[in-house]
Amino acid sequence: MISPTPVQPGDRVAVLSPAWAAPAYFSEVHEQALERIRTELGLEPVEYPTTRKMGATPAERAADINAAFADPSIRAILSTVGGDDQIQVVPLLDPALPVADPKPFFGYSDNTNILNWLWGLGVGAYHGGSTMVHLTGPHIDAAHIHTLRAALFGEGDVVIPASQTSQDYGWDWSDPRALTEPSPRGPALPIEFFGKEEPVRGRTWGGCLEVLDQLAFAGRLPAASELEGAILIFETSEQIPPADFVGRWVRAMGERGYLDAAAGLAFARPVVADRDHPEVPESELAAKRMAYYEYLLANISRYREDLTVCLDLPFGHTRPQVVLPYGGEITLDPANRAVIGHYGS
Numbered sequence: 400m401i402s403p404t405p406v407q408p409g410d411r412v413a414v415l416s417p418a419w420a421a422p423a424y425f426s427e428v429h430e431q432a433l434e435r436i437r438t439e440l441g442l443e444p445v446e447y448p449t450t451r452k453m454g455a456t457p458a459e460r461a462a463d464i465n466a467a468f469a470d471p472s473i474r475a476i477l478s479t480v481g482g483d484d485q486i487q488v489v490p491l492l493d494p495a496l497p498v499a500d501p502k503p504f505f506g507y508s509d510n511t512n513i514l515n516w517l518w519g520l521g522v523g524a525y526h527g528g529s530t531m532v533h534l535t536g537p538h539i540d541a542a543h544i545h546t547l548r549a550a551l552f553g554e555g556d557v558v559i560p561a562s563q564t565s566q567d568y569g570w571d572w573s574d575p576r577a578l579t580e581p582s583p584r585g586p587a588l589p590i591e592f593f594g595k596e597e598p599v600r601g602r603t604w605g606g607c608l609e610v611l612d613q614l615a616f617a618g619r620l621p622a623a624s625e626l627e628g629a630i631l632i633f634e635t636s637e638q639i640p641p642a643d644f645v646g647r648w649v650r651a652m653g654e655r656g657y658l659d660a661a662a663g664l665a666f667a668r669p670v671v672a673d674r675d676h677p678e679v680p681e682s683e684l685a686a687k688r689m690a691y692y693e694y695l696l697a698n699i700s701r702y703r704e705d706l707t708v709c710l711d712l713p714f715g716h717t718r719p720q721v722v723l724p725y726g727g728e729i730t731l732d733p734a735n736r737a738v739i740g741h742y743g744s
Contacts, residue, residue: 400602400726401522403475403503405553405743408441410474413467414530415447417460418482418509421531422451425572429479432530436477439539440551445473457484461491464513468496475551480531481508481636486613489516497522503550505722507715508636511606515614518604518726519621525550526606526632527714527722536569537581540719546740550722553743559721562587562713567672568637569718585681587713588668588688592733593696594707600730600741601662603723605632607715608648609640615651623656630729631657634667634715635691637674642687645669646694653702663707663731665738666695667715707731712738 406412414433416422422429429451436444447463449455467473489512497504498520504513505528517524527533528550533543542560549557569582576582604626605611611633614620631652635645652658671687673679692710699706709731714721723729723740730739 401498401501402727402743403501403523403525406442406474406503406551409443411443411445411472412436412475412477413447413473414444414450414477414479415463415467416450416455416479417464417488417506417513418478418485419480420449420452420455421480421572423453425531426451428531428535428572428577431578432479432534435534435539436530439534439544440548442475442551444477450479457487458491461488464488465493465496468493468500468502471500473502475502476504477528477530478506478510480529481506481510483509485509485512486617489513489619492516494520505547505550507634508607509610511610512614514606514725515619519619523724523726525722526603526725527720531572533718533720536577537579542713542719542721546722549740549742550724555742557740557742559712559738559740561589562719564719565668565713566718567670567716568674584718588711590712590736590738591710592707592731592736593710594733595705596734598730598732598734599630599662599707600728601628601630602728603630603632603725606634606725607636608633608645609636609638612648623660626657626660628662629660630663630665630731631661632665632667632714632723632725635669636716637670639670639673642690642694645691646698649695649698650701653698658699658702658706661706663709664699665709665712665714665729665731666692668711668713668717670716707733709738
């Protein structure tokens with residue numbers, strides 16, 4: 400696996416909308432994110448024709464991604480947000496470009512499509528980072544900026560920071576408070592480990608389960624043999640799929656041989672709060688969260704009793720969100736209740 404080349408202070412970085420062009424609808428939020436890239440990261444953001452284009456076609460978006468990978472002055476690619484049709488973009492991407500110049504790509508959710516595509520090319524990337532979600536608001540979460548910097552600048556081994564608070568969603572971007580006021584959060588659950596106590600280290604693969612479901616139908620998932628010794632990283636989206644769907648997906652991966660091949664598995668804190676129904680009591684949300692874990696663990700145990708499993712790692716569709724290597728390596732260390740990201744190696 401080729402590691403992405405770290406950026407240097409002052410470098411130009413592409414800010415793209417490979418799926419949904421949220422900047423076209425919420426320009427003030429987007430502008431705040433661009434300013435944070437300049438002031439907090441010391442990098443120069445570069446937009447492309449479809450970054451703010453409503454209804455851009457898959458071909459137009461693919462052209463911008465190819466252009467960003469082809470431009471030697473662009474040293475990283477940051478996605479603005481996810482979406483739901485990126486599966487149509489990937490076949491139009493030029494596989495020679497990231498192999499020739501493996502610059503870091505950042506994204507999650509629907510960007511699992513591009514992450515999996517890069518993984519198949521043998522090029523590492525980073526799971527996490529959405530400029531519109533995580534570089535906006537009254538401040539950037541400390542855990543996010545810490546791991547984002549580590550990924551961008553190749554800072555080596557970093558213990559994933561523990562989160563004291565957590566939320567499934569913040570203010571709607573149409574609300575002026577999204578730019579200036581903290582949105583309500585609750586206490587974060589500590590990460591938990593199951594399985595062996597010995598630390599396991601491996602290169603990661605996975606992403607958003609709803610997207611991996613689509614990739615399975617499209618025939619774009621790796622063979623089990625390619626995941627030998629890997630650490631699987633799975634998350635669920637704000638669509639809040641039923642907990643039994645997670646069980647079915649994991650069971651299918653067991654049948655495919657993924658669980659036998661893997662060295663470990665990390666499952667992100669799942670989204671359970673529904674923006675359209677915000678008055679659900681915390682006890683009900685906790686029960687929904689527990690249902691995810693029960694279906695996950697029950698179906699893993701059908702295939703492996705000794706697989707090291709980490710729950711509630713704050714990546715994916717949660718805030719604070721940490722950025723994890725994708726195709727790069729992480730270590731799950733149950734004895735010390737720690738996860739270590741190996742950035743730039």
